Amino acid sequence: MTGRRPEPPEARAVQARDRRVLARLISMVENGDPRARPIQKALYPHTGHARIVGITGPLGVGKSSLVNALLGVLRARGVRVGIIGVDPTSPFSGGSVLGDRIRIDRAGGDEGVFFRSMASRGHTGGIAATTREVARLLDAFGMDIVLVETVGSGQVDVEIRRIASTSVVVLVPHLGDGVQSLKAGLFEIADVFTINKADLPGADGAARYLSEMTALGAGPDGWTPPVVQCSTVEGRGIEDLWKAVEAHEAFLDSGPGRARGEEARARAEIVDRVTGRIGLRLDGLLEENRELRELLGQVLDRSLDPGTASDRIYAALRHRL
Numbered sequence: 001m002t003g004r005r006p007e008p009p010e011a012r013a014v015q016a017r018d019r020r021v022l023a024r025l026i027s028m029v030e031n032g033d034p035r036a037r038p039i040q041k042a043l044y045p046h047t048g049h050a051r052i053v054g055i056t057g058p059l060g061v062g063k064s065s066l067v068n069a070l071l072g073v074l075r076a077r078g079v080r081v082g083i084i085g086v087d088p089t090s091p092f093s094g095g096s097v098l099g100d101r102i103r104i105d106r107a108g109g110d111e112g113v114f115f116r117s118m119a120s121r122g123h124t125g126g127i128a129a130t131t132r133e134v135a136r137l138l139d140a141f142g143m144d145i146v147l148v149e150t151v152g153s154g155q156v157d158v159e160i161r162r163i164a165s166t167s168v169v170v171l172v173p174h175l176g177d178g179v180q181s182l183k184a185g186l187f188e189i190a191d192v193f194t195i196n197k198a199d200l201p202g203a204d205g206a207a208r209y210l211s212e213m214t215a216l217g218a219g220p221d222g223w224t225p226p227v228v229q230c231s232t233v234e235g236r237g238i239e240d241l242w243k244a245v246e247a248h249e250a251f252l253d254s255g256p257g258r259a260r261g262e263e264a265r266a267r268a269e270i271v272d273r274v275t276g277r278i279g280l281r282l283d284g285l286l287e288e289n290r291e292l293r294e295l296l297g298q299v300l301d302r303s304l305d306p307g308t309a310s311d312r313i314y315a316a317l318r319h320r321l
Ligand SMILES: Nc1nc2c(ncn2[C@@H]2O[C@H](COP(=O)(O)OP(=O)(O)OP(=O)(O)O)[C@@H](O)[C@H]2O)c(=O)[nH]1
Pocket: 058, 059, 060, 061, 062, 063, 064, 065, 066, 097, 098, 151, 152, 196, 197, 198, 199, 200, 230, 231, 232, 233, 234
């Protein structure tokens, strides 16, 4: 009597690579369906094998084209690939370019590929949380690599670091006023830079400038992001890009980087989950609890500032957290 429940049949089906069950489970996770929870719980011990690689960058730089080109490189080596496209558009607006491209290449029915597009709106628990869970399901399904393409701006971009072990930032030769116009945030995100569309003029200059910038800002962990030129239309640089990703993964394995990254991501996930619930609970209390409502009222009639009100609420709740 170990007290362990038998694995839900869906968990066994995912491990047996049943694509229909996987697809249904992903939908449940996206919709916040509580029936997914016991299945996710049963699958968790069977995850941790897949490497998650983020592909991010501004709109239209060729992220989807690169994902598709990388898919070719990886499948030629027999690597099993899951792909998550976080699509800024609604799923009702006609589908995504990435989806169309992958579907075209999958016409032969490649069992070693699973593609899923997710709208970046309307997710229970936030897009980062959902992406993380979907990547985990693909991991349990037996994928070796999960490529995550994110929209090229906003919060999701930064959050890719909280999901992926390697993040590739994709840029193009002409970026308005040049690479100087880049958000500083991109330098924090990138483990690898790609100048895609290197068939267009200006790629050498952009790559040189970016290399100088990355050399200046070498991170405390000792990794300097390489800059790789690619062209998906000419099929050039794709192998080099993947080698750069592998070099970063090898760097993580050669030192404390892997363990540190995994701990940081696990901590971030737990903090996200717990603070999310505390936030909801507190919001409910501000509705129900008479004393808290009074404090809220004082903030509204300007007899108390929000900072002081929050200090008092925190002090009152602290011993219960
Ligand atoms: N010249 C040139 N064009 C390219 C290259 N790669 C992609 N493109 C073109 O750039 C456009 C955008 O490509 P996508 O792969 O959809 O770019 P994306 O970054 O995924 O776009 P969003 O997901 O909408 O942000 C398409 O018209 C591609 O044909 C390249 O290497 N060279």
